[in-house]
Amino acid sequence: DAGVTQSPTHLIKTRGQQVTLRCSPKSGHDTVSWYQQALGQGPQFIFQYYEEEERQRGNFPDRFSGHQFPNYSSELNVNALLLGDSALYLCASSFWKGVGQPQHFGDGTRLSIL
Amino acid sequence: AQTVTQSQPEMSVQEAETVTLSCTYDTSESDYYLFWYKQPPSRQMILVIRQEAYKQQNATENRFSVNFQKAAKSFSLKISDSQLGDAAMYFCAGYNFNKFYFGSGTKLNVKP
Known part of the structure; x- marks a missing residue:
């Protein structure tokens, strides 16, 4: 039973560039959430996708956008990269109707921005 | 909105001893869930334990247990018989309306 898979593992970009990160959810899950985790900090919620729509969004600018595909996989896109976007980006999956179930x-x- | 606070940036424990990690949260909701996640250097967040707010009984998973004080909005994690493999960052998290809110984490060191 494959868990949540993300690609790539590591990415280096320069300021102003654009980046796309990918995520495949755990088998049986239909909801994908994205988090940004700065060094030494806890994960910060970016947004969540279910049924190919953005359902919830955290306090992140429009430079951060996403997409969910019919097979439930998801992409996170970040435009006009800033140095402050350097972080670990985590993808989490869950079952939409599984209220209170862990992600x-x-x-x-x-992601490292030079 | 929900906020989660972990006031201990780093803690140390001797192998085989017991340690307690603190967490407080703030929410106006009556129905919510609380979690502890572990993040080793390998980066993957691993679920340690889960607590449903409407349950008064404290959750337990093997060597891990929580002390859930709803009125005080406190949710501490106790690790008994600490092992070297317990060394990691520990994050307290609250769940409400399909969103997770994480604390800033506590780094746990385990001394042999």
Whole structure:
């Protein structure tokens, strides 16, 4: 039973560029959430996708956008990269109707902005 | 909105001893869930334990247990018989309306 998988593992970009991160949810899960985790901090909620729509959004600018595909996989896109976007980006999956059930996390993508 | 606070940035415990990690939260909701996650250097967040707010009984998972004080909005994690593999960052998290709110984490060191 495959867990949550994220790609790539590590990415280096320069300021102003755009980046796309990918996530495949755990088998049986239909909801994907994205988090940004700065060094030494807890994960901060970016947004959540269910049925190919953004359902909830945290306090992040419009430079952060996403998409969910019919197979429940998801992408996180970040435009006009800033140095402050350097962080570990975590994807978590869950079952929409599983109220209060824990999210399952991937290993994350480490994004470094030069 | 929900906020989660972990006031201990780092703690240390001797192998085989017991340690308690603190967490407080703030919410106006009556129906919510609380979690402790562990994040080893490998980066993956691993669920340690889950508590339903409407249950008065404290959750227990093997060597891990919580002390859930609803009125005080406190949710501490006790690790008994600490093992070297317990060394990691521990995050307290609250869940409400399909959103998770994480604290800033406590780094746990386990000394042999």
